[in-house]
Amino acid sequence: MKKLIVFYSLLMIGCVEHAPTHPPVGGILSEKDLDISKNRSKNLNILERGQIEDWIKNQNEDFYPMKMNYWVNDANLQNQNRKSNGDSISYLYYIYDFDWVKLYETPIENKNVVFGHFQELKPIEDALRYMGKDQEVTLLIPSALGYGTYGDNDQISNDMPLIIKLKVL
Template structure:
């Protein structure tokens, strides 16, 4: 009888020791309610950021113009220009700044011979490159939803941070 109680007790303790708390899977499925809450949060955040960006832009000596994709640029009629087609090549560089105009990374991001439709870039950067002329430099004011969004870049850019991007076609 003692053996049976001892074996049962050891089995019970070993099961308890190996038990792990239940966690939802990484990238788990969200309910429709969770998706709606997230969508509403992003909508409200975008409205607030757009107001702050517009206020900041109005206080600058350079004029900024809104684009159809929800960011601002320093060239009037920018997104009315001829659009570069997919599979065309472009070389470019850009620097990232916060709205205190502090450069985030010391080194510029630079890409040589990138092909449209085949490179992964910030939405605002890729869209702006479609309309930029060779040798032209523009400044973009980008809300967080078009930058690094809810997660940041997991390095120096935190979540929900709007950016100033100085972009140049090489």
């Protein structure tokens, strides 16, 4: 009789519907899940901004905040002529972590890319809109504007702020 009670108890426990740990593919997040996600992103952004600002204080060059929430080492970048959608540009960049470790040995290079049709990180596109031929800048990018929560599934891990050395060709 005890075995039968234990068996039925285990059977009943196994039939209990468990709450999913994440929404199904194509599923909709609840308001509570959205609030949790927003708060996580907000807190991570505040933490990273503080860490980047502390990092900047220990550098030999100055970095200046841009409207999009990243930093650049050119104080006058936003004062230069802004390129419009339809203009084209060629550029390359290297990606580093905040220990100045190069994450990829070869640069990412794109030729004759048309503004308005970029498939690039938003801070890179934004900076390129103000840059002139042969100009080089260094960008400090929080993870939310980089590869975010998932990284690039290769050298860039999740929630990783980046340093980008960017040059117009």
